[in-house]
Amino acid sequence: MDNFNFYSPTEFVFGKDRENDCGKYVKKYGGTKVLVHYGSGSVVKSGLLDRVKASLKAEGIAFVELGGVKPNPRDxxxxxxxxxxxxxxxxxxxxxxxxxxxxxxKAIAAGVKYDGDFRDFxxxxxxxxxALPVATVLTIAAAGSEGSESSVITKEEGMVKRGTGSDLIRPKFSIMNxxxxxxxxxYQTACGATDIMAHVFGRYFTNAEEVExxxxxxxxxxxxxxGETPRVVADPDNYEARANIMWAGTVAHNGVVGVGRSQDWNSHGIEHELSGLYDCAHGAGLAVIMPCWMEYVCSHNVMRFAQMANRVFGVAMNFENPEETARKGIKAFRSFLKSIGMPINFTELGAKEExxxxxxxxxxxxxxxNTGGFVNLTPSDVTEIYKIAAHATV
Structure with missing residues (x-):
């Protein structure tokens, strides 16, 4: 296991109706005038936005509003x-x-405290x-941004997607109902589940040893x-399954599963170019790219992929031919993604090989x-991964 520092100070406020406590926690963390930032009409139609604003009013906290956030948020x-x-x-x-x-x-929070262009970050x-302090009222289990130091923004001119990270933009608290x-x-539930799995796999495929x-x-x-994703796809109102998925999404990206080990975010980077160019859902792009990256780099450490196949997907270990086990595990992962409604190749995603x-x-x-990680990738390697993705099948 590698040396590590672990810092994850976000307070998680988890459970039914906890959005009604938002104002109390803003006051706890020193907020006196709040920007309430949100996306489209769903938080309005559901009444969630009104509940959050009511909680702020109850604590005497002033606020202004800014809606209109789109998927792959724009600069x-x-x-x-x-x-x-x-x-x-x-x-x-x-x-x-x-x-x-x-x-x-998070981008706004950092930009307010910076004299230059926030895109410099x-x-x-x-x-x-x-940065200004940030808090969240989470409505989808996916990105893990409610507990992470990360932020990804798309530059509208050219649709280029780039990320940054700092503990200064890690949320002070996150309300999770x-x-x-x-x-x-x-489809959105499945995209979120895929993103959660990608965050775990970004830590799982490591060159660190003895990280049991x-x-x-x-x-x-x-x-x-x-286990839980098919349950909520079949029964969207299954609160307990939703709860397990929501907490898994936070744990997947708040750093705890990555301590003591090197990480690999190349599949994320490769996907970012897809969702940047085509404005597709990040999870859908990951569903296409992740198994292809796995196929391409599997020979680097066959036993790690075989371990994943056995422990996660229940593939029987073939000790005489562990690569067979590894390849079956990758196939099982792609089949799982297909079963929950995710695309598996360029055509299904709406991408073009040309x-x-x-x-x-x-x-x-x-x-x-030359990008480092579990396996270093050159431009020719990335080209080959995209080519596999163009024609992938279950």
Missing amino acids: VLVYEGIDLCKKEGVDFIVAVGGGSTIDSS YCGKAAIAA PALTCTLPA ITDRLCEAGLTTMV DIPVLVKNFVAAKGE
Whole structure:
């Protein structure tokens, strides 16, 4: 196991009706004037936005509102939010929604405290040195942004998707009511589940040795998703299954399953170019890319893939031919994704094989000519992974 520091200070407020306590927690963490940031009409139609605002009013906390966050959140709205916060003297941001709304809120929080262009944080020109405090009222289990230091924003001009990270934008508190996710369409639920699994796999495929404790934690998260996702697809109102998925999404990306081990985020980076160019759901893009990346790098450590196949998908271990076990595990993963309604190739995603050179060019611009991780990838490697994704089958 590698040396590590672990820091995850977010307070998680979990359970039914906990959104009604939002104002109390804003006051606890020092907020006096809040930007309530949200997406489209769903939080309005459900009454959630009104409940959050009522909780702020009950505590005497002033607020302004900014809606309109889209999936793959755009820089244009971030600029609008920064200007609004400065004009109104906002000192706290509450994100009401999913990962896109939270990521947009984090970008605004950092941008308010910065004299330059907030995008400097997302292209490596500057590091976040200060930010407004952020909190969340979560409506979808997926990105894990409610407990992470990460944020991803799409530049509307050219549709380029880039990320940043800092503990300064990690939420102060996150309100998590699994019942709020019951109205999600099956496709969005499945996209979220896929993203959660991707966050675990980004830690699971490691070159660190003797990491049994975090291996088992990763496997617990993965088997939870394999077991619970079909339950909520079949029965959207299953609160207990929703609760397990929601907490799995947080644990998958708040750092706890990644301690003591190197990580690999290349499949995430490869997917970002797909959802940037085609504006597809991040989880759907991951469903296409992850098994293809696995197939391409499997030979680097066959036993790790065989372990995943055995412990997560119940594939019998073939000790004489562990690669057979590994390949069956990857196939089982792709079959699972297909079974919950996810795409598995370019055609199903709406991507085009002729765009692969553009995708690779954008990936290299973001990550460089040689990206490290479980396996280092060159532009030719990334090209081959996209080619596998173009024609993948179950």
